[in-house]
Amino acid sequence: MSLIEQAAQRLEQLRQAGVDVPQTSVEKGSEPVSQPLVEHSRTGKARHEEPSRDPDRGEVIQSPEMALSRRVELDLNVLTAAGILRPDAARSTLEDEFRVIKRPLIDNAMGRGASPIPNGNLIMITSALPGEGKTFTAANLAMSIAMELDNTVMLVDADVARPNLLKVLGLPPARGLMDVLVDETVDLPQVLLRTNVEKLTLLPSGTPHPRATELLASDAMAALLEDMANRYSDRIIIFDSPPMLVTTEARTLATLMGQVVIVVKAEGTTRADVRHTLATLEACPVKLMVLNQAQSLAKDSYGYGYGYGYGA
Structure with missing residues (x-):
């Protein structure tokens, strides 16, 4: 046959x-x-x-x-209300800021950085504690990369304890990552959500599971990520992960990533928490930081700052 x-x-x-x-x-x-x-x-x-x-x-x-895979329609007005970039919107300060943030990430993912990075196209977005803007950052980064001519992006809700990504995007809960890891009859394509943003695909966290930490640390998870990282040469995969200091899932997931972006809330996250978070990420080759809600020189204007370094 x-x-x-x-x-x-x-x-x-x-x-x-x-x-x-x-x-x-x-x-x-x-x-x-x-x-x-x-x-x-x-x-x-x-x-x-x-x-x-x-x-x-x-x-x-x-x-x-x-x-x-199943196709879903993202309501662009819902994205606007949530502060998420949309492909048909006029140029904005937020869009320009994420252009700056994404460029070194894309270069590392595509092997154009200072040195080759294993699984460089697997990028985890995390924070020290809840409420610092990691989901907001992950969604905007994915949307910004989807606007690229030469790359596609998969946005994964890996915050398996408190999934929030689909809600932010105005979508109902759906099967996803946990279902693939638990049930060998469920293949990844069956739980992917294609969107009306041409180059953006979503992978929900899926059905909650009491042994989520063990599943993320399993050989099945490592093999799945290896397959996801290598299946398409132009694909960048963004993981909205749990906060580093309140769960063990994020630390487990970080060991499988090529790049980690830490979202730090301006005048909210303490230096001690930032240092503690960096200390838990020693195994990751590239760690980057985004300063969220930083007041700019313009009155009542807020934006993003950006820090970058190898193993720093």
Whole structure:
């Protein structure tokens, strides 16, 4: 049986099981241009590479991963109300600030930094304590990277104890990361959420689990992240993680990251908490800091500052 026939058979099995799977170009008989099936690094199941474009007809060939993922509509007005960047908005100070923040992160992720960084495209956004703006920063950073011409971005809600990302984006709870780690019959594409922002995909935290810390420290999690990091060469993955000083999940997750961004609330986070947070991240090769809600020279104006260093 050919790879195309295997893919079509798998999709038909999913439909019979009640999964809503749209028809793909593979089943319509067009010649696929995208990469063939390869084995999933965690489960041994077949996975598919990113879609490509039919050179004769100019149409996008939908990969089975896209077919299995669910599409959601982000309400751009909800994003505006939450202070999140939107792709159709006029240029703003916030957008310019995140341009500055994202540039070295992208360079490191794509191997253009001072030195190669293993899994440099895995970027964790955290803070010392709750309420310092890490989810806000993660969402805006992901949206800013989605505006790039040469990169796609996946935004992961890894705050498995207190997930808040989907709520901020105006979306209901959904299956996600925990479900993939707990149930080997659930593949990553089945819980991904494609959005109406073309280059932005979401991975919810999923169903809460009492052993979330152990799951994040498991071999299955390490294999899943390795697969996510290497599946697409242009993909950057942003993790909205728990605060470092109040949970153990964040410390576990940090050991698997290539880059960590620490959000520090101006006139709110103490120096002792910042030092303690940095001390817990010794294993991460790149640590960066974003100063949130820093009062600028303009009266009543607030913005972001940025600190950057290798192992600092």
